[in-house]
Amino acid sequence: MKVFRNFSDYHAEKPLALSLGMFDGVHLGHKSIIDELIKVSFKNNLETAILTFWPHPRFVFNPNEDLKLLNTLNEKTELMAQYDIQNLFLKEFDEEFRNLTGEEFVRQILVDKLNVKYLIIGYDHSFGKNKSGNFELLQKLSKELDFEVEQMEAINIHENNISSTKIRNALLNGNILEANEMLGYSYSVSGTVVHGKKLGRTIGYPTANIETENLKLLPKKGAYIVEVFLKDQQYKGMLSIGTNPTVNGEKLTVEVYILDFAGDIYDENITVKFRAFLHEEIKFEGLEKLIERLDEDKRLTEGFNF
Numbered sequence: 197m198k199v200f201r202n203f204s205d206y207h208a209e210k211p212l213a214l215s216l217g218m219f220d221g222v223h224l225g226h227k228s229i230i231d232e233l234i235k236v237s238f239k240n241n242l243e244t245a246i247l248t249f250w251p252h253p254r255f256v257f258n259p260n261e262d263l264k265l266l267n268t269l270n271e272k273t274e275l276m277a278q279y280d281i282q283n284l285f286l287k288e289f290d291e292e293f294r295n296l297t298g299e300e301f302v303r304q305i306l307v308d309k310l311n312v313k314y315l316i317i318g319y320d321h322s323f324g325k326n327k328s329g330n331f332e333l334l335q336k337l338s339k340e341l342d343f344e345v346e347q348m349e350a351i352n353i354h355e356n357n358i359s360s361t362k363i364r365n366a367l368l369n370g371n372i373l374e375a376n377e378m379l380g381y382s383y384s385v386s387g388t389v390v391h392g393k394k395l396g397r398t399i400g401y402p403t404a405n406i407e408t409e410n411l412k413l414l415p416k417k418g419a420y421i422v423e424v425f426l427k428d429q430q431y432k433g434m435l436s437i438g439t440n441p442t443v444n445g446e447k448l449t450v451e452v453y454i455l456d457f458a459g460d461i462y463d464e465n466i467t468v469k470f471r472a473f474l475h476e477e478i479k480f481e482g483l484e485k486l487i488e489r490l491d492e493d494k495r496l497t498e499g500f501n502f
Contacts, residue, residue, distance in 0.1 A: 197276060197277045197280075197281055197282060197283070197284055198282065198283050198284070199273060199284045199286060200283065200284070200285050200286070201286050201287075201288070203285070203287075203305065203309045203310065206283070206285070206309070206310065208310065208311040209243070210241065210242055210243045211242050211243070211311045211312070211313040212242055212243050212244070212245045212283065212310055212311060212312045212313065212314075213233050213236050213237040213240065213242040213243070213244055213245070213312075213313065213314040213315075213316070214233075214244075214245040214246070214247060214306070214310065214312045214314070214315055214316070215229050215230070215233055215245075215246055215247070215315070215316040215317065215318075216246070216247040216248070216315075216317065216321075216323065217248060217317070217318055217321055218248060218249060218252060218253070218360070219246065219248050219272060219276075220252070220265050220266045220267055220272075220360040221266035221267060221360045221363050221379055222267065222272060222275040222276065222279075222379075223266075223358055223360065223363060223378055223379045223380060224351055224353070224358055224378060224379065224380040225318065225350065225351040225357075225358040225359065225378075226318075227279065227380060228348060228351050229316055229318060229348050230244075230246075230279045230281065232316055232346070232348060233246075233281075233316055234279075234280065236314050236316070236346075237314070240313065240314060242313055242314060243282045243283060244280070244281050244282045244283065245281070245282065245283035245284070245285065245310070245312075246276055246281050246283070246284050246285065247285040247287060247310075248272070248284070248285070248286060248287070249286075249287050249288075249289045250269055250286050250287070250288065250289070251288075251289060252265060252289075253289045253294070255289075256289050256290075256294060257294075263411075264364070264411060264412065264413035264414070265411050265412060265413060266360060266363060266364065266367075266379075266383070266413055268386075268409050268411070268412055269286070271384070271386075273286075285310075294325065295325055296324055296325060297324050297325050297326075297328050297329070298322075298323055298324030298325070298327075298328040298329020298330070298333050299324070299328070299329070299333060299337065300324070301323060301324045301329060302329065302333070302334065302337050302341070303337070303341065306343075307341050307343065312343055313342070313343050313344065314343065314344045314345075314346070315334060315338075315343055315344070315345045315346070316345075316346045316347075316348060317331060317334070317345070317346075317347055317348070318347075318348055318350075319347060319348055319349055319350045319357075320350075321347075331345070331347045353377055353378055358378045362378065363375050363378050363379060364413055366378070367383060367413060367415040367416070368413075368415065368416055369416060370415060370416040370418055370473040370476070371473070372415065372420065372470045372471065372472055372473050373472070375415075375470075376470070376471075382423065382469035382470060382471060383415070383469070383470045384467055384468060384469045384470070385406065385408050385412060385414065385450065385467070385468055385470075386406075386408070386465065386466065386467040386468075387406040387407045387408040387409070387450070387465070387466065388406070388407045388463060388464070388465060388466075389404045389405065389406060389407075389461045389462050389463060389464050389465075389466055390405050390406075390407045390462070390463075391405065391462060392405035392449065392451065393440075393443075393445075395440070395443060396451070396453065399483055399486070399487050399490075400487070401434075401453045401487075401490050402453070403436070403451035403452060403453045404451065404452050404453075404454065404461055404466060405449055405450070405451050406450040406451070406452065406466055406468070408450055414437055414448075414450065415437060415470060415473075416437070416473075416476070417437050417438040417439075417448075417476065417477040418436075418437060418438065418473060418474065418475055418476045418477050419434060419435065419436050419473075419474040419475050419477075419493055420434070420435045420436075420437070420470050420471070420472065420473055420474055421433075421434065421435075421470075421471045421472040421474060421496065421497045421500050422434070422435045422452060422468040422469060422470055422471060423468065423469040423471060423502060424452060424454050424457075424466065424467075424468055425466070425467040425468075425469070426454070426457075426461060426464060426466050426467075427461075427464065431454045431455055431456060431457055432454075432455040432456075432497050432498065432500070432502065433452045433453060433454045433455060433468060433497070434452065434453045434455075434474070434490070434493050434494060434497050435450065435451065435452040435453075435468055435470075436449075436450075436451045436452075436477075437449075437450055437477075438477040439477075441477065441478075441479035442478075442479055442480045442482070442483070442486050452466070452468055453490075453494075455494070455497060455498065471500065471502065472500060474493050474496060474497075475489075475493075
């Protein structure tokens with residue numbers, strides 16, 4: 197997959213079959229668009245392309261909004277590569293770009309610069325200044341500018357449309373299984389192992405503190421069963437998101453106890469994939485009660501079928 201941060205770096209060898217949008221989460225709804233993109237590109241001898249934006253436009257329109265994303269830029273890029281997209285455009289959503297009308301965007305970017313011949317958009321997608329671009333505009337311009345346009349229907353699970361917002365809400369409510377079902381894969385968090393208070397090692401449960409990217413959405417506070425990926429190895433783990441209220445902690449931390457593992461992993465990169473929610477954050481009466489609960493969480497994790 198070729199990645200372009202500037203349209204000027206792209207020189208078309210073949211016309212494109214393209215879809216555009218945020219693709220936050222690259223979930224099953226997005227995958228249905230990508231599958232269709234690949235199908236029509238093969239049929240029409242086109243190359244596949246995704247045009248997405250970084251940062252999220254909502255950061256530009258609402259700079260004080262505390263929006264958290266399902267994917268970091270690296271995660272989104274890796275997911276697109278897994279789905280065999282040939283060209284990925286990562287467009288900065290700057291002042292000049294946000295002021296393009298829907299029609300200007302189609303004429304100046306999609307047709308003149310990228311030579312798009314087949315365009316696929318999601319069921320609820322709009323674009324351009326004041327959301328002036330929509331499926332009706334694309335249908336009108338397609339005849340004049342010689343491209344085809346297709347609007348995908350929403351993908352449903354249990355009679356609910358899949359969306360990035362619904363996945364975020366599921367994660368914030370601790371509904372890991374529901375979120376993973378809509379994503380089509382296990383939600384993950386990655387980061388660097390940093391030094392913490394080292395309380396865990398004093399009670400028999402040494403944990404790795406994970407420093408995550410600030411824009412990455414963390415699920416609801418509580419305890420989780422996770423898969424741990426470290427140094428090309430895979431382990432079972434128990435992960436906690438919270439402030440350690442039993443010992444009057446204040447800072448939010450992400451800590452994982454890795455089963456059947458020992459070693460110094462400070463400054464290592466680590467990835468955890470969320471598989472199940474164990475329980476909400478609890479303030480125990482003392483360390484003895486905390487240890488009892490950790491023992492039970494460990495038993496449940498050991499018995500979980502990955």
